Amino acid sequence: MPYIQLNENLPGITGLLDYRLDTALPIRQLTHILLRGESTLTEGERELIATVVSHGNECQFCTAAHTAAANAYLPDPSVAEQVKTDITTAAVSEKMKALLTIAKAVGKSGRLVTSEMVEAARKQGASDRELHDTVLIAALFSLYNRYVDGLASVTPNEPAFYDRLGSILQKKGYLPSEDRYAGLVQ
Amino acid sequence: MPYIALPEGFPGIRSLFMYSPDTAKPLNDLVQTLLYDPTTSTLTPGERELIATYTSSLNECKYCANTHGAIARYQLDGDGDVVKGVIKDPATANISSKLKTLMNIAAKVQQSGRSVTPEDIDAARKQGATDKEIHDAVLIAATFCLFNRYVDGLGTWAPDDPAVYDAIGKQRASEGYLTKPFKIAQQ
Numbered sequence A: 001m002p003y004i005q006l007n008e009n010l011p012g013i014t015g016l017l018d019y020r021l022d023t024a025l026p027i028r029q030l031t032h033i034l035l036r037g038e039s040t041l042t043e044g045e046r047e048l049i050a051t052v053v054s055h056g057n058e059c060q061f062c063t064a065a066h067t068a069a070a071n072a073y074l075p076d077p078s079v080a081e082q083v084k085t086d087i088t089t090a091a092v093s094e095k096m097k098a099l100l101t102i103a104k105a106v107g108k109s110g111r112l113v114t115s116e117m118v119e120a121a122r123k124q125g126a127s128d129r130e131l132h133d134t135v136l137i138a139a140l141f142s143l144y145n146r147y148v149d150g151l152a153s154v155t156p157n158e159p160a161f162y163d164r165l166g167s168i169l170q171k172k173g174y175l176p177s178e179d180r181y182a183g184l185v186q
Numbered sequence B: 001m002p003y004i005a006l007p008e009g010f011p012g013i014r015s016l017f018m019y020s021p022d023t024a025k026p027l028n029d030l031v032q033t034l035l036y037d038p039t040t041s042t043l044t045p046g047e048r049e050l051i052a053t054y055t056s057s058l059n060e061c062k063y064c065a066n067t068h069g070a071i072a073r074y075q076l077d078g079d080g081d082v083v084k085g086v087i088k089d090p091a092t093a094n095i096s097s098k099l100k101t102l103m104n105i106a107a108k109v110q111q112s113g114r115s116v117t118p119e120d121i122d123a124a125r126k127q128g129a130t131d132k133e134i135h136d137a138v139l140i141a142a143t144f145c146l147f148n149r150y151v152d153g154l155g156t157w158a159p160d161d162p163a164v165y166d167a168i169g170k171q172r173a174s175e176g177y178l179t180k181p182f183k184i185a186q187q
Helices: A012-019 A021-036 A043-056 A060-073 A076-086 A094-109 A115-123 A128-148 A159-172 B012-019 B021-036 B043-057 B062-075 B079-090 B095-110 B118-126 B132-151 B162-173
Strands: none
Touching: A012 A021, A012 A060, A012 A128, A012 B012, A021 A043, A021 B021, A043 A060, A043 A076, A043 A094, A043 A128, A043 B012, A060 B132, A094 A115, A094 A128, A094 B132, A115 A128, A128 B095, A128 B132, A159 B132, B012 B021, B012 B062, B012 B132, B021 B043, B021 B132, B043 B062, B043 B079, B043 B095, B043 B132, B062 B079, B062 B132, B062 B162, B095 B118, B095 B132, B118 B162
8 A cells, every 4th residue: 555645557656657747757857868868878778777776776666667678678588687686697798787786886875886886887898978877877766766665656466567567668768658558557 | 086077167966967968957857846846845945955955964965965955044044053953863853743754754765765664654644744745755855865876976076165055055045956057166
């Protein structure tokens, strides 16, 4: 049971973004720029950053949703599982390993990022912009994870729910759209 | 030294806004409506800034805690003791009983969203907090968990001079969040 009255047909973050639209719009816009805008990181790589941070913050809803979104882009569904278990042995590029390590630190506290972590990412070719975007995506999901769990929004158990949501996030992105969540809850 | 090349003469979040105007726009729109607009919440702008200040202080984000502390002081008609009291311990600060319970929720959110309990929510309701006020307290605390991580995760400049924070506080309390930052001489 959520701590506040939310639309019962909109679980997790979807009901919160529906509850207060004036704050939802800039949050959606920021997410769309970061995860779907022009970037030298692929959509799948950026969804993996969101997944790792949500997993570190133990937010089940966000972890499942962004695992599904990452899998909508990545050919191998085991990669999202691998980065949650151990970044260092996951089947991602060395640059992504360094960026995911930074993201995981940011998820705990911005103060945990060290110059050594940044140096390690640079050695693997990470640019200023990629470092910036990684930190901001990790910071944004530290917001989402707290918003979702801090108000005890509903976390569906059914895996197919997250497949449907992941597909919406791939096809429609993060901006508001008409009938966005049609068929999400079945 | 910031971890990436940022425009000189702008501290903290301001350097990141100058570096990345595309992402700055929604971030500033968010705080404009969440913190500043007096019509969007039954919590006053000063109360909302106190939640931002307290969360930033718990995250040990020097730039954000000092900046929002200064904005709160200006919003609260210059009362710096309230700001200091909240940073020290909201339970003994000179704020309403309702705001104390919302500060408790904010502190839980700062640790993790999962730390908020039904008892925390009940305590707030007993002091008259509405759904919307509980929502807003959670979202403000969550939002500052974003800002604090963005500011410190990229190693941005946090000035030592209190006059810098005072000037920023004065600007934001009077203009809101949608006007351009001014340049500061870097020590």
